Structures are given as C-alpha cells and as structure tokens.
Amino acid sequence: AQSVTQLGSHVSVSEGALVLLRCNYSSSVPPYLFWYVQYPNQGLQLLLKYTTGATLVKGINGFEAEFKQSETSFHLTKPSAHMSDAAEYFCAVRSEKLVFGKGTKLTVNP
Amino acid sequence: GAGVSQSPRYKVAKRGQDVALRCDPISGHVSLFWYQQALGQGPEFLTYFQNEAQLDKSGLPSDRFFAERPEGSVSTLKIQRTQQEDSAVYLCASSLRQGPGAGELFFGEGSRLTVL
Numbered sequence: 001a002q003s004v005t006q007l008g009s010h011v012s013v014s015e016g017a018l019v020l021l022r023c024n025y026s027s028s029v030p031p032y033l034f035w036y037v038q039y040p041n042q043g044l045q046l047l048l049k050y051t052t053g054a055t056l057v058k059g060i061n062g063f064e065a066e067f068k069q070s071e072t073s074f075h076l077t078k079p080s081a082h083m084s085d086a087a088e089y090f091c092a093v094r095s096e097k098l099v100f101g102k103g104t105k106l107t108v109n110p
Numbered sequence: 111g112a113g114v115s116q117s118p119r120y121k122v123a124k125r126g127q128d129v130a131l132r133c134d135p136i137s138g139h140v141s142l143f144w145y146q147q148a149l150g151q152g153p154e155f156l157t158y159f160q161n162e163a164q165l166d167k168s169g170l171p172s173d174r175f176f177a178e179r180p181e182g183s184v185s186t187l188k189i190q191r192t193q194q195e196d197s198a199v200y201l202c203a204s205s206l207r208q209g210p211g212a213g214e215l216f217f218g219e220g221s222r223l224t225v226l
Contacts, residue, residue: 036217043114043201043217044153090152097143097166098203098215100152 002027002093006101014109019063019078021104023091026072033074034092035065038103044090050074061085081108112136114218116202122224123192131187131221135204142185143215144177145201153201159185192225199223 007022025031032051036044048059055067061084065076074091086108091101115134123129135142141160145153146169155169161182170177174193179185189196199220207213 034214041219043219044203045217046214049214094215097155097158099155100145102152103150 002099004101006104010105012107013081019081021076023074025093032094035076036090038088116218116221120222128190133185133202139204141205143203147199194225197225
C-alpha cells in the first residue's frame with residue numbers, strides 16, 4: 001500500500017524567506033509523486049510532478065522539489081516566499097489512484 | 111468548459127435526506143475519481159472509474175454511498191440518508207490516461223456538503 005507523510009501541519013515563514021515543506025512517501029513500486037496547492041474554497045492545482053528522469057523537478061510559481069529515493073522523500077522548496085504563496089499544500093503518490101498526505105498549511109508573514 | 115465542473119458548489123441537507131453531486135469531467139478524459147475532503151484534512155479516495163466501469167470503490171465509507179458514470183462521461187455521487195459525518199467537500203478529478211501511471215489529475219472546485 002502507498003502512503004504519504006507530511007511533516008508539520010502548519011509552517012510559518014516570513015516574506016522573502018526560504019519555504020521548505022516536507023514529504024515522505026511509502027511505495028512498493030517506483031512512485032509517481034505530486035505536489036498540489038489548494039487556496040481557500042478552491043480545488044487542487046498541480047504545482048509539479050515527478051515521474052521518471054531528472055530528480056529535481058521545477059514547477060509553477062517558483063517551486064521545486066527533489067526526489068530522493070534513498071530517503072523516500074519529495075520535499076517542496078521555494079527560495080523566497082511571497083504573500084500569495086499562503087495556501088495549503090498536499091503531497092501525493094500515485095499508482096492507480098492518487099493518495100494524499102494530510103496537508104501543510106503555509107502562512108507567510110509580512 | 112475547459113475544466114472539471116462540479117455542481118452544486120454548496121449543498122445543505124437535513125440529516126436523513128438523500129443528496130446527489132454531479133461531476134462533468136474534461137472532455138475525452140478516460141479516468142474519473144471522487145475524493146472526500148473533511149475539514150482540515152487531505153482528500154481521501156472514494157472511488158475510481160475508467161470510462162463507465164467502476165474499477166475501485168474501496169474508499170466508499172458505507173453502502174449509503176453510491177457512484178455511477180453510465181455513459182463514461184458525467185458522473186454522479188449519491189449519498190443516501192445523509193449523516194452529520196458526511197459533511198465534507200467532495201472533489202472530482204479526471205485524467206486523460208487510463209491505468210496506473212503518471213497522468214495528471216485535474217480537479218474540480220468541489221461540492222461542499224453540510225449536513226444539519
């Protein structure tokens with residue numbers, strides 16, 4: 001069975017600071033990994049995904065994530081936080097269906 | 111439209127009422143998924159269709175929940191005799207590809223169900 005663990009249900013950073021949202025996965029087969037963002041009262045929007053190939057994946061809005069098989073991790077980063085990044089972020093792993101983590105709410109302070 | 115469309119966006123039901131939630135996927139998308147997202151939680155898988163075939167319904171929480179996709183396009187999630195614990199946002203997603211793989215899921219904005 002596949003599962004995702006997101007460390008930290010809430011993360012708070014200052015505007016301009018580094019954003020690091022942690023995700024560890026469990027998968028019996030090579031995983032396909034995703035990060036989604038959800039703004040209040042909206043659906044999920046894909047930030048980026050890892051399928052095969054390059055382990056450093058770049059997504060929208062300046063986010064990127066690195067797949068580390070040895071650590072079973074897929075942490076999401078952004079060098080400089082913007083106020084508009086405040087949202088909830090979900091890591092997910094997929095074989096047949098997409099399995100989500102519980103989410104991390106990002107707050108950006110001015 | 112270009113995206114996944116869900117209706118109604120908001121539904122308030124009295125306990126014991128039946129509700130039906132509709133999902134109109136992106137045209138041509140083979141796979142369709144339903145998820146339940148409780149307040150403050152991540153989305154939880156309910157069921158999955160490939161065209162009109164329901165391939166996985168392991169996430170449906172009880173026999174009060176029923177989903178269908180009779181023509182392989184629009185899907186309806188029906189909840190009978192609603193209970194307060196059914197209050198959640200129900201998300202629908204579709205994917206172009208079928209079967210296991212990396213096909214991106216495109217999500218609708220969800221239907222928020224509140225059971226009083």
